[in-house]
Amino acid sequence: MSVRNLDKIFHPKRVAIVGASERRDSVGFTVLRNMITAGYEGVVYPVNPKREAIHGIQAYPNVSSLPKVPDLAVICLPAKVVPGIIEECGKVGVMGILIISAGFREAGEEGKALEQQIRDIQHRYPGMRIVGPNCLGIIVPSIGMNASFAATTPKSGNVAFLSQSGALCTSVLDWAIQEGIGFSNFVSLGNALDVGAGDLIDYFGQDPVTSSVIMYVESITDARQFMSASRAFARVKPIVAYKAGQFAESAKAAASHTGAMAAADDVFDAAMKRAGIVRVFDVDDMFECAELLAKGRTPSGPNLAIITNAGGPGVMATDALMARHGQLAQLSPETIEKLNEALPPFWSHNNPVDVLGDAAEDRYAEAARIVLEDHGVDAALIILTPQAMTKPTETARAVADLARTTNKPILAAWMGAAMVEKGVQILNEARIPTYGSPERAVNAFMYLVSYGRLITTLYDTPREVPVTFSLDRQKLKTLFDTILLSSSETLSESFSKAMLEAYEIPTTRAIVARTADDAVNAARDMGHPVVLKILSPQITHKTDVGGVILNLRDDEDVRAAFDKIVSSAREKRPDATIEGVTVQKMIPR
Numbered sequence: 001m002s003v004r005n006l007d008k009i010f011h012p013k014r015v016a017i018v019g020a021s022e023r024r025d026s027v028g029f030t031v032l033r034n035m036i037t038a039g040y041e042g043v044v045y046p047v048n049p050k051r052e053a054i055h056g057i058q059a060y061p062n063v064s065s066l067p068k069v070p071d072l073a074v075i076c077l078p079a080k081v082v083p084g085i086i087e088e089c090g091k092v093g094v095m096g097i098l099i100i101s102a103g104f105r106e107a108g109e110e111g112k113a114l115e116q117q118i119r120d121i122q123h124r125y126p127g128m129r130i131v132g133p134n135c136l137g138i139i140v141p142s143i144g145m146n147a148s149f150a151a152t153t154p155k156s157g158n159v160a161f162l163s164q165s166g167a168l169c170t171s172v173l174d175w176a177i178q179e180g181i182g183f184s185n186f187v188s189l190g191n192a193l194d195v196g197a198g199d200l201i202d203y204f205g206q207d208p209v210t211s212s213v214i215m216y217v218e219s220i221t222d223a224r225q226f227m228s229a230s231r232a233f234a235r236v237k238p239i240v241a242y243k244a245g246q247f248a249e250s251a252k253a254a255a256s257h258t259g260a261m262a263a264a265d266d267v268f269d270a271a272m273k274r275a276g277i278v279r280v281f282d283v284d285d286m287f288e289c290a291e292l293l294a295k296g297r298t299p300s301g302p303n304l305a306i307i308t309n310a311g312g313p314g315v316m317a318t319d320a321l322m323a324r325h326g327q328l329a330q331l332s333p334e335t336i337e338k339l340n341e342a343l344p345p346f347w348s349h350n351n352p353v354d355v356l357g358d359a360a361e362d363r364y365a366e367a368a369r370i371v372l373e374d375h376g377v378d379a380a381l382i383i384l385t386p387q388a389m390t391k392p393t394e395t396a397r398a399v400a401d402l403a404r405t406t407n408k409p410i411l412a413a414w415m416g417a418a419m420v421e422k423g424v425q426i427l428n429e430a431r432i433p434t435y436g437s438p439e440r441a442v443n444a445f446m447y448l449v450s451y452g453r454l455i456t457t458l459y460d461t462p463r464e465v466p467v468t469f470s471l472d473r474q475k476l477k478t479l480f481d482t483i484l485l486s487s488s489e490t491l492s493e494s495f496s497k498a499m500l501e502a503y504e505i506p507t508t509r510a511i512v513a514r515t516a517d518d519a520v521n522a523a524r525d526m527g528h529p530v531v532l533k534i535l536s537p538q539i540t541h542k543t544d545v546g547g548v549i550l551n552l553r554d555d556e557d558v559r560a561a562f563d564k565i566v567s568s569a570r571e572k573r574p575d576a577t578i579e580g581v582t583v584q585k586m587i588p589r
Contacts, residue, residue, distance in 0.1 A: 003203040005129045006195070008096030010140055010185060010203070012071035013042045015147065016063060016094070018085055019076035020046035020054050027100055028076040030149040031137065032057075038153045039144030045070060063088045072096035074137070074147045079103030082133065083117040090125035098147055099132035104191055106134055109575075115193055122194065129199075135190025136166035141183055142209060148188065157182020159290055160204040162197060163216035164189045165244075168283075181287060184209040198226035205233035212238045212290045216283075220268075227275050234276030235458055238293035238451060241277050242286050243268050276454045278447055288440075289447045292433050297409040298452040299378040303329035304445055305371045306352035306438075308383035309359045309390060313415060314352030317381060317438035324446040328352075335374040342366045358389040361398040368399065372406050379409040379448070381441050386419040396423035400430035409433075409448060413441040472502040490540055493533070494582055508587070514580040516562040522583040523558045529586040532561045534569045538576035545572040551586050558583075 015035065021028035028048070032055055035044050046054040049061040060066050063073060063085070073094045075085055079101050086097060099118075104111040115133070122128050131138060137148025141156040150169065154176050163169050166188045176183070184207060187200060197217055202225075204210045213233070220226045230239060243265070272279045280289050304326055308314040318328060331339075331351050339353065343363065348354035355367050364382065372380055382399055386392055392414060403410045412427050412434045414420040427434040435441040479498055483491070491499075497507040509526060512535060513519035523530045534547030542548050546568035549561040562581055569578055 003199065003206065005095060005127050006199065006203045008071040009098065009129060009131060009138065009195075011143065012096060012145070014045065014068055014070040014072075015040070015042060015145070016045040016047050016066060016070040016073045017076065017147075018047040018063065018073055020048050020051075020059065021076075022051065022054050026076070027149045031074055031076055031100065031147060034146035034148060034150065034153065038139075038141075038146035040146070041144060043068070043070075063094065064092055066092075069093045070096075072098060072147070074098045074100065076100050076149075079107070079111060079114055079133070083114060083121060086118055086121050086128075086130075090121060090128060095125075095127050095129065097128065097130040097132075098135075098138060099130060099190075099193075100135060100137050100149065101132075102134040104133045104193075106191065115191070118193060130194035131187070132190040133193060134166075136169045136188035138188070139183065139186035141186075148186075152177055154186065155180070155182040157184060158209060158211040159183055159287070160185040160187070160200070160207070160210045160213045161215075162187040162189055162200050162213070164192065164218045165216055166190065168216055176287070179287075184211075192221050196221040196226070198222050198229045201226070201233050201239065202229035205229065205237060210237065212240065212293060214286050214290045215239065215241045215277075216244065216286075217241060218244045223271070227271060230275035230277055231458055235455065238290060239275075239277045240286055240290045240293065241272060241279050242281070242283060243272070243279060273454060273457070276458045278451050278454065280447075285443070285447075288444065292444050292447060293451050297407065297448075298455070299409050299445070299448055300452070301378040302327045302446075302449045303376055303378040304442070305329045305331070305374070305377045305380045306383065307355060307364065307368050307371060307380060308352055308385075309355055309357050309364075309387065310383070310385045311348070311352075311354055313383045313385060313413070313438045314348075314354060317383065317413070317442050318352060320439040320442035321445075324442060326442065326446050326449065329371075329374070329377040331371070332374055332376060335370060338370045339367060342370060357385075357387045359395075360389070361391055361394040364395050365398040365402050368402055368410070369405075372402075372408050372410075377408070379411065379445060381411045381413065381438070381445065383413045383438055383441075384415065384420065384423070386416045392416075392420040392423035393426065396426040400426055400432065403430055403432055409445075411435070411441045411445055413438045470504065475502045486537065490537065492535065492537060494535070508584050510582040510584045512580060513562070513583050516559045519562045519581055519583055520555045520558050523552065523555070526583070526585050529553045530558065531584045531586050532558065532565055532581045533584070534565050535579045535582050536569060536573070536576045537579070539569060539573055545569045 017032045019028040020032045023029055032046055045066050046057055046059040048059045051059045053059055069092055073089050075082055082101055104115050139146045139148055141154055146153045150173050152173055154173055161183055169188045204213055280286055306314050306317050329351055344356055353367055355363050368380055368382055371377055384392055410432055412432050414424050424434050433444055494510055494512055497510055500507045511522035513522050529551045532549050534542050539545055547565055552558045552561050565581055566578055
């Protein structure tokens with residue numbers, strides 16, 4: 001669908017709150033209150049058949065009775081009545097829907113069926129877009145719209161934040177208000193029944209207010225659209241992603257609250273790199289990284305020069321750089337000679353460049369200028385510790401002046417608190433990324449390096465790979481025909497391997513066994529020890545149902561394992577079709 005349809009959701013002129021309430025402990029009460037107190041300048045229609053007015057605003061019994069068609073309907077009612085509300089919205093022409101209600105696929109099969117009903121209704125009304133369900137809501141501070149049940153409204157800014165976790169959204173809002181960070185858009189995706197991360201990246205990529213995007217994701221609904229939008233967006237605006245579910249246990253936890261299956265982490269990581277997305281592994285890094293990439297220059301390489309007035313912090317920075325696989329810049333003989341002329345005799349004569357504890361602003365500035373002129377230096381980290389002779393404020397001004405004369409990134413670590421506070425403010429105003437420790441500054445530098453590499457990759461044309469295999473087209477056609485006739489939504493392991501073999505890609509051999517005797521014969525054929533895995537189109541995570549048994553060394557083991565696996569799968573997933581097991585060779589560790 002076109003991103004233009006999303007204007008109805010993010011820039012609505014009229015908003016209906018379906019389920020608006022005067023009951024203070026209700027979502028409908030909080031959403032309506034937030035819309036009023038955030039300063040929304042459009043029209044708000046409370047919809048509640050039991051009230052004539054709510055919060056002093058005239059209420060209406062249903063969407064059909066509204067005086068004008070709203071652009072956005074925010075639904076805060078129990079899940080079972082939501083399909084009917086959406087049908088009514090479609091009939092009167094409401095094109096933007098935000099479903100805050102929970103109780104959908106994250107709640108089980110009945111909830112999945114409700115989501116399917118909603119999809120069927122949506123298809124009858126072309127152009128309708130839906131955010132949610134099971135989400136916190138949406139906040140667009142620049143227009144005073146807080147269509148959420150969050151406790152606060154953040155200030156307006158240039159960072160778009162989108163998250164599949166509503167609870168994380170509330171924590172981020174609280175933190176952002178304390179830190180003074182503003183947002184262009186703040187979106188809780190929830191189950192992402194319709195509008196997903198790819199839609200929003202595409203939309204925010206065209207938003208003149210948004211300079212960078214931060215994402216918390218657990219799963220991607222439309223991978224092709226997500227990759228396409230990310231690659232187009234990342235060229236001009238940084239995207240920072242925190243991907244939850246790195247391990248099997250956390251992926252399972254993620255699925256429990258959104259009902260989505262998390263992708264294998266190494267696959268996601270490779271996709272992020274190819275899409276130009278910077279991945280972070282710490283929630284604290286998300287905003288720091290997004291702010292840095294939006295305002296910081298990107299280095300042409302990983303070679304960092306460190307200028308410091310104390311040896312210890314220089315060593316700390318070097319350790320952090322090596323730990324993150326960065327490179328300490330090798331200063332040229334010409335640079336060393338110039339530094340010899342500019343600095344006292346006892347300077348470090350190497351990188352890190354120790355300008356000594358009594359360095360004033362002019363010594364700092366001259367050393368940094370000389371180092372940045374070295375062609376082997378891609379960026380500079382300037383560290384200051386507040387000693388008796390140090391001038392943190394004056395040195396910050398000198399560094400700010402220097403930054404205006406170079407295209408190379410400068411990062412700063414002004415260590416301390418009250419003594420460096422004014423200097424830090426000057427550096428921030430000059431858009432120089434500034435940190436309280438060398439380690440944090442180096443961490444930020446390596447994010448810049450990573451982003452630079454990713455952007456370079458986006459512009460690279462992949463080399464042509466010579467085709468040296470003979471494709472078995474008939475085998476593939478037969479496989480595709482069989483797959484299309486099946487009702488399964490996922491590709492089975494046996495089909496997957498058969499497709500890979502048709503392309504002459506080596507795989508582990510897997511034999512399908514419908515009975516215990518078949519499994520015994522297959523194990524004899526390939527030789528013990530073997531592995532048995534449950535075969536069912538409905539069971540994706542086999543270990544969850546006891547569907548994998550390893551290291552079976554004889555016929556008796558295989559027969560017992562077959563019975564145990566099938567019995568366990570039928571007990572834990574009575575809804576699943578059990579087609580037998582696959583038998584594979586056990587690979588020694």
